[in-house]
Amino acid sequence: MQLFPCPFCGPREESEFHYGGEAGNLRPDGEVTAERWAGYLHMRDNPKGPTREIWVHMTCGEFFAMSRDSVNHKVSGSSVLGDVEHGA
């Protein structure tokens, strides 16, 4: 069982977290092509190695971004959602 750092609560066991998706998968609003919309819905990079992901800490309810290595499971850090993840 891994320890994930919630930016609001500190390190907690992985069973308290839920995966939210790859960071930066911005929602395209309005009239977008079917290809673009399908990309948003279904296409994932699934990188081997360093990744940046959205997770939610279910016990506090907060979503955040976490940098993680998909090979060795090392967590290099986490942060509150920023502009990149918001698409703002």
Added chain:
Amino acid sequence: MSASRLATGGSDIDRGCPLSFTFDDRRVEGFAGDTIASALLASGQAVVGRSFKYHRPRGIWGSGVEEPNALVDVESAVGRVPNARATTVQAAEGIRVRSVNASPTAETDRNAVLDRFARFLPAAFYYKTFMWPDWHLFEPRIRAMAGLGVVDPDWKPRQVSDQVNHHCDVLVVGAGPAGLAAAASAAAAGHSVVLVDDRTQPGGSLRHRGGEIDGVEGRAWVEAAVARLNSGGQLVLSDTTAFGLYDHNLVALNQRHADGRPDTLWRVRPRRIVLATGAIERPVPFANNDLPGILSADAALSYLRRHGVLVGRDIVVATNNDSAYEPALALAAAGASVMVVDCRREGGAQAKSGIRVLAGRTITAARGRNAVQGVLLDDGTTVAVDCVLVSGGWTPTVHLFSQAKGKLAWSDQLAAFIPGEAIEGIGVAGAVAGTVSLSEALASGVAAAGDFASSSPAPRGTGSEAMLGVVSLWPKPKAKGRVWIDYQSDVTAKDVELAVRENFVSVEHLKRYTTLGMATDQGKTSNLNGLALLADITGRGIPEVGTTTYRPPFTPVPFASLAGSRRGSMHAPVRRLPLEANHRAAGGVFQEYGGWLRPAYYGGGEAGASIQEEARRARQSVALFDGSTLGKIEVIGPRAAEFVDFIYYNTMSTLKPGHCRYGFMLSENGVVFDDGVLVRVDEHRFIVSCSSSHVAAVHARLEEWRQDRFGRDSVYIHNATAQYATLTVSGPNARQVVEALDLGAALDDASLPHMAVAAGRFAGDEVRIARVSFTGDRSYEISIRADRAEALWTRMRQEGRAFDAVLLGLESLMILRAEKGYIVIGKDTDGTTMPHDLGVAGPRTKRVNEFVGRRSLFTEAANSTNRNQLVGLAVREGEAPLATGAHGVEKGGSGLKSIGFVTSNYQSPTLGRPVALALIERGAARHGETIDVQHLGVVRQATIVAPCAFDPEGRRLHA
């Protein structure tokens, strides 16, 4: 075999404390400090079990966790432990020990005849032989013959297993010389240390192999080191197995207790881990090397020194290394006649008086029926013996290192895999790291503590130091007779050869095809011999063949330990209604619905009749039911209206305060995710009333969109579901009952029309009265603080009496809603259902602002003309209801093709006929059409109708 207890000796046993227990109903004497295995050996019990497949007689081989043969069921006052290793369980007064896979006893097993047919039972014979006509015909007999211990299905632990979370600076696994040196050094540097060992006594090899450290005799040094750790406040756990090493260096321990308490599970998060897990001696390959009386040489030394047991009188020691000479000399000194057969030409350089050494010789075969009686050497001579000790080299116990994804490196010098490149946070020390001498082991222990070691020098071995000098002595192909590789899985060298002939040349395939290494011992003694043979046959090097993947647990762990308190009702706790006791008092029969324990029906009579009666009476006068499970998620803030517009498929911002609206929430793929009523309390405050079983998921989605799209400051979300009870009054006389409750709110239809909300008070507490209906009748949902709900419910029932009010369980409520064509998401919809499939197409065509899932409603699939759409199905007069899940079918291709399926079906007592809902291809345009419906091979006819079968004009909502 003629093992016996010596008159003196045995450091672990207390001869002043005799005890007795039974083995296969025979009385066995022993002493406190004996393991079951040492007591069995001392009593001369040669055969202690039968092998898994061939029912071969098997004896004790090892002295610890590596034991492949001596599996026993142990029954004591606290219950039965199946498949325990006799070598790791302490003997205790009065326990009943049974051999496994043997009937009636290990000595006189009636399935022993199977071994005569061994040539018909090679690897994978099940797959090849029992395919026709059906494996399941053979399975029960085969499972009964090829089994291990017996699980008692009625066993319940007397208490819950403790589970402990622990943090420390350094966790040391293994309390041998290397582990003790590491623990002592880290403790001396001021760090917190946990030292665990799976044996009852710490010390590892120092307990039975000689040794002198810093001028002190080995065992005395161990006692002093442990005493210092204990007095320094460090944690030393014996009988504790580190069975798993997980991500982020979490180590799982299972601790056994001698006092009958259930095992304790530890989750330890150390800053550094030191693995000092030792090494396991390997068997030597020769024909019939599985006969009782053939033991690990190290185990024989351990039984001699720790338990005062001499394993034989006429002993041959077969070896390829120097480590077997200490046992040989010690057993000779204890009175046995000992001859060493050393495969090395220069072997026996260490030989001393009292033993004979045959250098450059190997054993070809062992002879005997139920115990070894002699050996045939490769020069053709035979030797009569009652015991053979074997040492085929040492396999480092790399399991935990490998579980941590550590790469192994092949050492030619040790003829074994050892840990390769270091892993962050983990040090390896002692025999697992490939050290041979005591000084090396002690120094590696201190080094393995890394930054946590003290600056003091490591302890030093001051006696004579061990040597190994191992050469390869692997199993060879085309050997005569049956050379056992894996004792517990009954895999021979011939099985490995067969697997290779059939092209299972990957080590992972070999494992699965032959079951090599797949038994409860996970091949601790057999894996390396197996892959060395595979390497030989396939012309590869051993490192090229590689090992199979090491996975937790290192040794079996009781489920009770892993479960801890999460068992029985705590395994998946149900949510409970605040009024559960009231419903039970009223005869409520409870079932779980979406994680909630709710009354299915009342009265305790026959279920079907009770449910029909509730549904019938509900339409006649008035019904009461507990809808407290409905979601009540508050959405508050200046952008709340904008937020609910985005969340819902239906436009919600136009809703007037004091009113509510039914709507769908979609997923981004356009599929209906939830339905329910949204209440607008005031300009900036809404209450999302979502489906009972979806509350947590809906709440998470609202939070996700709030945080991702709206920001934390403009919308606030609060899940108040558990704070309120919602009690519902429904039926033609509902208003009269609610009037009688005296809630202080105007209930006339002008003030409180259908889909409006009013505030009232009951006994001083605020209540919210919502006119929404899931029955199709005039209904009032009254929400009140959960802790004040009982008084309101009691009053409702009192006032309801004058109107012959009926209590509705969830089952009759389902009939009422199905009569009306009201859907349950996930039951009447599936993972493709979009809102326009349910007849709600308006927002799709009219809405211009963005909402969740919008773009997906205009894909090619969403626009398709042959989508499954919600319909009702009517059967012919007098026919029984259709089955839920029955498929609408029509001719297509080579046979029938599905055109959708029945999602709900009930017998309606009010209509006197069945009602059904279904998702049928192009269903909305096919009302009146009769289709075939198939269920379990029977085809019936049904007519497509509108989903709503009762009061289609909706007059009763206002009646």
